Every structure is written in C-alpha cells, then in structure tokens.
Amino acid sequence: MRTLRLNGAVREALAQEMARDERVFVFGEDVAHHGGVFRVTEGLLARFGPERVFDTPIAESGIVGLGVGAALMGMRPVAEIQFTDLITVGMDQLVSSAAKVRFVTDGAMHVPLVVRTVNLGKGTAYSGQALEAWFTHVPGLKVVVPSNPHDAKGLLISAIEDPDPVLFFEHRDLYSMAGPVPEERYTIPLGQAEVCREGSDVTIVAYSAMVGAAKEAAEALAGEGLDVEIIDLRTLVPFDGEAVVTSVCKTGRLVVAHEAVRRTGFGAEVVATIADSDAFGYLQAPIVRVANPNSPLPYSRSLHKYVLPGQEEILAAVRRVMTYV
Amino acid sequence: MELSPHDQVEMYRLMLLDRRFTEHVLRWYKEGRITQGMHPNIGQEAVGVGACYGLSPQDWVIPSLRTSNAYWVRGVTLLQQINAMFGNAESISRGKETAHHAAYSEYGILPGTGIVGGSIPVAVGAALALRMQGTEFVVLAFFGDGASNRGDFHEALNMAALYKAPVVFVCENNLYGQTVAARSAMAITDIADRAIGYGMPGRIVDGQDVLAVFNATQDAVARARIGEGPTLLECKTYRFLAHYPIFEEDRPADEIAAWLERDPLTIQGARLTEGGLLDDGAIGEMDQAILQELDEAILQAEKAPFPDPDQVFQSIYAGPAEERWL
Numbered sequence: 001m002r003t004l005r006l007n008g009a010v011r012e013a014l015a016q017e018m019a020r021d022e023r024v025f026v027f028g029e030d031v032a033h034h035g036g037v038f039r040v041t042e043g044l045l046a047r048f049g050p051e052r053v054f055d056t057p058i059a060e061s062g063i064v065g066l067g068v069g070a071a072l073m074g075m076r077p078v079a080e081i082q083f084t085d086l087i088t089v090g091m092d093q094l095v096s097s098a099a100k101v102r103f104v105t106d107g108a109m110h111v112p113l114v115v116r117t118v119n120l121g122k123g124t125a126y127s128g129q130a131l132e133a134w135f136t137h138v139p140g141l142k143v144v145v146p147s148n149p150h151d152a153k154g155l156l157i158s159a160i161e162d163p164d165p166v167l168f169f170e171h172r173d174l175y176s177m178a179g180p181v182p183e184e185r186y187t188i189p190l191g192q193a194e195v196c197r198e199g200s201d202v203t204i205v206a207y208s209a210m211v212g213a214a215k216e217a218a219e220a221l222a223g224e225g226l227d228v229e230i231i232d233l234r235t236l237v238p239f240d241g242e243a244v245v246t247s248v249c250k251t252g253r254l255v256v257a258h259e260a261v262r263r264t265g266f267g268a269e270v271v272a273t274i275a276d277s278d279a280f281g282y283l284q285a286p287i288v289r290v291a292n293p294n295s296p297l298p299y300s301r302s303l304h305k306y307v308l309p310g311q312e313e314i315l316a317a318v319r320r321v322m323t324y325v
Numbered sequence: 326m327e328l329s330p331h332d333q334v335e336m337y338r339l340m341l342l343d344r345r346f347t348e349h350v351l352r353w354y355k356e357g358r359i360t361q362g363m364h365p366n367i368g369q370e371a372v373g374v375g376a377c378y379g380l381s382p383q384d385w386v387i388p389s390l391r392t393s394n395a396y397w398v399r400g401v402t403l404l405q406q407i408n409a410m411f412g413n414a415e416s417i418s419r420g421k422e423t424a425h426h427a428a429y430s431e432y433g434i435l436p437g438t439g440i441v442g443g444s445i446p447v448a449v450g451a452a453l454a455l456r457m458q459g460t461e462f463v464v465l466a467f468f469g470d471g472a473s474n475r476g477d478f479h480e481a482l483n484m485a486a487l488y489k490a491p492v493v494f495v496c497e498n499n500l501y502g503q504t505v506a507a508r509s510a511m512a513i514t515d516i517a518d519r520a521i522g523y524g525m526p527g528r529i530v531d532g533q534d535v536l537a538v539f540n541a542t543q544d545a546v547a548r549a550r551i552g553e554g555p556t557l558l559e560c561k562t563y564r565f566l567a568h569y570p571i572f573e574e575d576r577p578a579d580e581i582a583a584w585l586e587r588d589p590l591t592i593q594g595a596r597l598t599e600g601g602l603l604d605d606g607a608i609g610e611m612d613q614a615i616l617q618e619l620d621e622a623i624l625q626a627e628k629a630p631f632p633d634p635d636q637v638f639q640s641i642y643a644g645p646a647e648e649r650w651l
Binding site for chain 1: 327393406417418421426428430435436438439440443444445446447448449450451452454455457458464480481483487488506520527636638639640641642643
C-alpha cells in the first residue's frame with residue numbers, strides 16, 4: 001500500500017473532504033500562504049482558493065468563535081490552532097460557545113466544528129503541553145488523538161462529518177512517521193479503540209505518540225517472554241471503556257501511558273473505569289500510570305528524559321505490574 | 326426600508342410590550358411566582374427595537390443579556406419567553422436555558438452565551454458563512470459597554486473588518502458594567518472611537534430614540550449587504566433600574582433623574598401623538614391588550630408541566646443518548 005507521513009495523511013483528508021463537501025473550509029494562523037508551520041495545509045490555497053483557505057490574525061479566541069458562528073450557519077469549518085499551548089486562549093469559545101449550543105437549544109442548533117491542533121512533545125514550558133484531558137471534562141466536546149497516519153486520515157474525515165465540535169490532537173513526532181494510508185476516502189468511527197497488538201499477560205492502554213513507545217516496549221518484553229496487549233484509544237471522547245475492560249478481564253494487569261501530566265490526566269479516567277467495572281475482580285496487580293510526573297516541560301533537552309515519559313518508563317511499569325505478588 | 330405610520334406605531338407598541346414584560350417579570354419574581362429574576366432593560370427598549378425593525382426574516386441577530394426587545398421584533402411571543410423563564414416543558418429548550426440567551430432558529434435568533442462579549446466572534450463567523458453561502462443576509466451582534474473591553478470584542482472587530490464580514494456591531498452603552506461605571510473601566514468616553522482602530526466606521530447613536538437607532542442600523546445593514554463590511558454602532562442609553570433585582574443601587578441620583586427625562590417610550594410617544602398617529606385612548610387600548618396577553622401567558626406557563634427528566638441527556642451530542650458515554 002502507498003505510504004504517507006501523518007501530515008500528508010491529514011492534508012489528504014482535508015483535501016478529500018473539501019472536494020466532496022463545499023461547506024468545508026480551512027483557516028488559522030499561517031495555514032494559507034505558508035501552508036502551515038508543519039506543512040499540513042500545503043497546496044490547499046492553490047487548489048481551493050482564498051474563500052475556503054485563509055490566514056487569520058493571531059487571535060485564537062476569535063478563530064474558534066468564528067468557527068462556531070460559521071458552523072451554526074451550516075458550514076463545516078476546520079480551524080487550526082498552531083499548537084496545543086495556544087488553545088488556552090480559545091478556551092472560552094470552546095467551552096462556553098461550541099460545547100453548549102446543542103444542549104441549550106435542545107438540539108435545534110449544533111456546531112459541526114473541527115479544531116485541529118498539535119502536541120509538540122519535546123518542547124518547552126510554553127510549547128509542549130499535552131492538554132487533551134481538559135477537553136474531556138466538558139460535555140459537548142469530542143476529543144480525537146490519532147497515533148498513526150492511517151488512523152489520522154480516517155478519524156479526521158469522521159471528525160469533519162461529525163455534527164458536534166471535535167478537538168483533533170495531532171503530534172509533532174508523528175508528522176515524520178510514514179505508514180500505509182489508502183488513497184480512497186474512508187472513515188474510522190469516533191469511539192472505537194483498536195487492539196493494535198494482542199497479548200495475554202498485560203494490557204497497555206495508550207494514545208497518540210505513546211502508542212509507538214508502547215509497541216517498542218512490547219517488542220523488547222516479547223524477548224523476555226512477556227505477551228503484551230496494546231490498546232490504542234484513538235478517541236478520548238467518546239471513550240471506548242468497554243475495550244479496556246474486556247482486555248483487562250483477559251490479562252488482569254494494566255499499564256496506562258500518556259505524555260500529559262499524571263494528575264487528573266486521562267489515565268485517571270481509565271483507571272477509574274476499571275475500578276468501577278467487572279474487570280476490578282480480575283486485577284492481579286495495582287494499575288500503574290506512565291505519565292509526566294506533574295512538571296512543566298524544561299527547555300533543556302538534557303532534562304526532557306526526567307519529565308517526558310517514553311519506552312523506558314513503560315518497560316519499568318510493565319515489569320512492576322508483572323512482578324507484583 | 327421606508328417607515329409607514331403603522332411601522333412607527335408598531336415600534337412604539339414593541340417598546341411598550343418590552344417594558345411591560347420586564348415590569349411583570351420583576352413583580353412575579355418578587356411575588357415568588359417565578360424563581361428567576363431578570364436583568365432589567367427598562368430605559369433601553371429603543372435599541373433592540375430600532376435595530377431589529379426592518380431586518381429581513383433571513384437576517385440573524387445575537388441578543389445580549391439585556392436585548393429582550395429583539396425577541397419581540399423577530400416574532401417570538403411573550404408566552405414563549407415566559408415559558409423559557411419558567412424552564413417548563415413548553416419552553417424552546419425544554420428547560421435547558423432561560424429566556425435571555427434563548428435561540429430561535431425560525432426567527433433568526435442565535436444563542437448567546439453567559440460570557441460577556443463571547444458571542445461577538447460567533448457573530449462574525451455566522452456573517453462570513455452567510456456570505457460564503459452566496460446570500461446578502463447580515464448578522465446583528467448586540468453587546469454592552471462592558472463587553473467592548475473584552476479581548477473577544479477586539480479580535481472579532483479586527484477580523485470582521487479584515488474579511489469585510491456582513492455584520493453590524495450594536496453596542497448598548499448603558500454606562501455601567503454591573504456596578505462599575507464605564508468611565509472607571511475605560512479611558513475613553515465614546516466606544517464608537519474604537520472602530521477607526523479596526524478600519525470600520527463607528528457611529529454614536531441616540532439610543533433613547535428608536536428612529537435614530539433604526540436609521541443608523543439601516544445604513545449599516547445596507548453597507549454590509551453590498552459587501553462594504555461591518556459598522557460599529559454605539560447606542561448611548563441607560564438602564565433605569567439596578568443591574569439585577571437583588572443588587573444594591575449606588576448610581577448618582579441626579580444621573581438617574583437626568584436619564585429618566587429621556588425615556589424612549591416618552592420620546593416616541595410624543596412624536597406619534599404630535600403627528601396625530603396615536604392618542605391616549607389608543608395607547609390605553611394597546612396597553613390593555615399587552616397586559617391581557619401577559620396575564621394569560623403566565624397562567625399558561627404556570628400550568629405547563631416541568632420537562633421530562635429523561636430528555637436531559639438527549640441533546641449533549643447527536644444520536645441516541647444510550648449509545649453515548651455520558
């Protein structure tokens with residue numbers, strides 16, 4: 001199959017939806033003439049014209065608010081917030097405008113808005129935060145966290161088709177990751193996790209860039225005779241808790257991994273779901289969360305390994321749950 | 326749009342209806358007949374009535390907290406808004422939102438939010454969508470003087486001017502943001518002065534004169550329809566009552582007295598009686614009809630059942646509630 005990098009897969013999803021549905025338009029900082037700082041929207045201006053691909057001022061609240069207004073009138077806006085740290089400036093429009101419309105109008109109006117943004121991973125205190133869990137706390141929003149190019153394309157097309165507001169978190173480390181992506185249009189339903197590696201000894205639940213780290217860890221652990229199952233959540237809202245429960249009933253051991261900080265990160269929701277479920281009785285060891293240990297990201301790369309979790313932390317966590325007696 | 330004598334009388338009636346609505350809601354609140362008070366706009370009736378009168382049914386408006394009058398001009402009934410305040414099963418949102426942010430798509434009214442100024446960028450997006458869809462329709466965004474200090478106002482006006490969005494910004498400058506005087510919240514006197522900084526016309530309008538508001542809005546709407554972009558209208562007005570029924574009032578008595586001399590109902594009423602279009606008898610009949618409608622509406626709203634609790638979760642996301650992770 002043809003391979004694409006994740007930024008190319010997102011670009012193809014945008015272009016296919018724009019070609020198919022004239023209500024879809026793309027806007028944000030540097031997205032039109034420059035083609036996006038990560039080249040995601042490159043070529044869209046030339047192909048679809050300035051009415052449907054346009055640059056905005058540096059005004060994140062205005063960007064999201066503009067998207068809400070256009071969505072209310074039946075358009076399918078796709079806004080780009082250049083990276084996740086900037087989304088705090090647009091927070092009110094997401095929380096008080098986008099998320100509430102369907103509810104306060106009893107379904108008479110709705111907001112089919114997609115806000116794409118990027119977790120930078122190895123960044124700094126101001127550019128590198130993983131804030132996706134914030135949005136899972138607001139009823140009315142959906143949250144998508146793809147881990148590979150194939151899923152990014154199918155999930156983004158579903159997000160654009162979706163009648164409700166969707167936050168779509170890409171990851172900078174994945175932009176350079178190539179993977180098989182079908183050329184034709186396809187969708188992946190929001191709310192369906194994927195068991196991307198089957199195993200019987202321990203379950204690792206991850207999303208976005210941590211899925212890759214989990215896969216590498218699983219390969220290493222296979223050499224030690226451990227059979228690891230990996231669940232890629234793909235979306236946090238809707239959350240496929242059933243997939244996690246089913247897996248933990250089988251393996252009896254769980255590690256949850258994300259780059260976001262541990263305290264009230266989405267991992268806490270995964271753990272609580274297991275504690276509330278039939279899987280509780282199957283647990284053979286405490287659940288371990290692999291996450292940022294509640295710290296802002298330091299500037300110096302030499303310090304990143306103490307803050308940003310990766311394959312090593314996953315390996316340590318799995319060994320811990322496997323050796324618990 | 327040319328105003329006929331009938332239109333002029335109708336504008337007066339809509340302002341009177343809004344005045345009586347507010348007075349009754351405040352009374353019903355005091356009597357315990359409704360559980361929610363309201364943010365009274367007595368004294369400000371000319372702004373929403375003058376601005377919305379003469380719009381096309383396919384134009385859209387986003388009212389502010391205090392633009393209850395816009396609803397009547399667009400065709401919403403007293404009963405509909407009283408039901409919304411009761412939060413009963415007959416209310417437009419089935420109890421999920423009260424009257425002042427209520428949306429009515431069939432009347433071209435978009436939902437407001439509880440965040441002051443939050444709907445200003447939403448209005449710009451709606452306006453751009455109307456243009457993308459090839460229509461000549463416009464959006465009116467209402468907000469107060471307080472909202473004009475928020476970042477959303479500045480981001481939205483900059484973008485609206487940049488994209489020549491077909492939107493009219495109607496600032497209801499009633500001189501106070503809750504208890505803080507506008508002069509204590511901004512170093513300028515005229516909010517209209519802000520317009521030039523974004524590259525759009527700004528006009529100061531007598532917000533107590535419904536015809537002045539009407540004429541200024543008609544000019545701004547005409548510009549917007551032909552693609553010349555947005556206008557900021559600053560309607561100078563005053564709320565005769567406190568911010569909310571339970572608030573202590575601490576505005577200067579002489580300031581209140583001076584503004585009471587400029588009651589929008591008196592101004593338009595005098596114009597109509599002097600022009601022979603209305604007399605005390607006709608005003609009395611008009612008033613009686615409104616009072617009767619209000620009495621009937623509250624009785625009907627009181628009789629309506631409260632909403633079915635099962636439907637609460639049905640409009641958070643699309644699709645059946647049972648298929649969702651609540």
